[in-house]
Amino acid sequence: MDQQPSLGVFELPLRVYIEDTDAGGIVFHAKYLHYMERARTEWVRSNGVGLRAGLRDNISYVVQRLSIHYGFPARLDDELLVTAEPLAHGRVWMDFRQRVLKRADRTELAEATVRVACVALDTGKPRRLPDTMAKLLQHHFNPISQSE
Numbered sequence: 001m002d003q004q005p006s007l008g009v010f011e012l013p014l015r016v017y018i019e020d021t022d023a024g025g026i027v028f029h030a031k032y033l034h035y036m037e038r039a040r041t042e043w044v045r046s047n048g049v050g051l052r053a054g055l056r057d058n059i060s061y062v063v064q065r066l067s068i069h070y071g072f073p074a075r076l077d078d079e080l081l082v083t084a085e086p087l088a089h090g091r092v093w094m095d096f097r098q099r100v101l102k103r104a105d106r107t108e109l110a111e112a113t114v115r116v117a118c119v120a121l122d123t124g125k126p127r128r129l130p131d132t133m134a135k136l137l138q139h140h141f142n143p144i145s146q147s148e
Contacts (some may be wrong), residue, residue: 065115
C-alpha cells in the first residue's frame, strides 16, 4: 500500500520524569516504547474511538513488528513531542511512523516504524480491525472533501 496520509501528524507533548531515566538522568531505551504507545493510544482517543469498548468486544491490539533508531538521548526534565502517523493498514494490522522530538527545537531523538495487529483478547489470534478503527483509517487516508 503506497497511500500517503492526508491528515496531519498527531503530536503528544510529554515531559521526562525521574522514573524514566537511569542514574545519569538519561531516558532508558525502553521508555521510548512507552511514549510511543501513549501517542498511538491518544491518537485513537482523539479521533473518538474508545479502547474500553474494544476490550468488552474481545478486541486487543499488539505490537507485531517494531524497528527503532535512537539518534540522541532525552534527559530528565526535557519536554518532548511524540508523534503518531498511520502509514498503511490491512484487514488486521496498522503501520505507524513514530518520532520522539525535543519540543524546544524539534530535534529527532528517536524514530520508529511500528506494526500493530488486531487480535482476539481471549485467544490472541488475529482478527479483523473493528469497524470504528477501519473507518478511522479510511478517513485518514481518504478524507471526504468538505465541498462534497
